[in-house]
Amino acid sequence: xxSPRRREAETVSIHVRRDLLKLRGFPRDAYKDYALTTLTxxxxxxxxxxxxxxxxxxxxxxxxxxFPVKFGMVGWSEFPDVNRTNRSVLQMRPKYRNLATSASDKxxxxxxxxxxxxxxxxxxxxxxxxxxxxxxxx
Numbered sequence: 001x002x003s004p005r006r007r008e009a010e011t012v013s014i015h016v017r018r019d020l021l022k023l024r025g026f027p028r029d030a031y032k033d034y035a036l037t038t039l040t041x042x043x044x045x046x047x048x049x050x051x052x053x054x055x056x057x058x059x060x061x062x063x064x065x066x067f068p069v070k071f072g073m074v075g076w077s078e079f080p081d082v083n084r085t086n087r088s089v090l091q092m093r094p095k096y097r098n099l100a101t102s103a104s105d106k107x108x109x110x111x112x113x114x115x116x117x118x119x120x121x122x123x124x125x126x127x128x129x130x131x132x133x134x135x136x137x138x
Contacts, residue, residue, distance in 0.1 A: 014050040017058055022130040023065035030125055031067050036088040037097050038117055039067050044100065044108045045118035046128060054107035060085040066128050 014020065031039060043062045047054045052062075063071040064080030073081040089108055092099040099114035110118060 017052050020062045024129045025068045028069045037092050040088040041099050041114045041118040042121045
């Protein structure tokens with residue numbers, strides 16, 4: 001009996017913010033030990049790579065799609081917790097963790113330290129994915 005051919009995952013990309021809804025979450029055990037700020041740096045890095053504005057709303061949606069357990073609302077886990085994302089972004093500022101700068105009207109921008117944090121997590125988790133396949137930077 002011939003074995004069925006396995007279809008390799010196609011390579012896909014994120015082009016517009018609506019595509020963020022296609023992101024597939026990482027398994028909980030893959031990210032459970034990382035700080036919210038590290039996970040947020042990872043998300044901001046990818047948003048920048050895809051050319052998606054790093055507004056709080058976009059960061060909140062992408063964070064929740066990739067890391068639902070850490071960024072979901074308590075009692076309503078299927079929805080992103082924007083307050084949790086905002087606290088993470090505030091903790092990333094130079095006064096605290098020194099990973100990024102941010103302004104509510106401009107977005108979140110990783111500094112060198114934030115980029116290093118994101119790159120280190122990429123080395124461990126790899127790139128994000130959608131149901132259609134593995135994502136590319138562009």
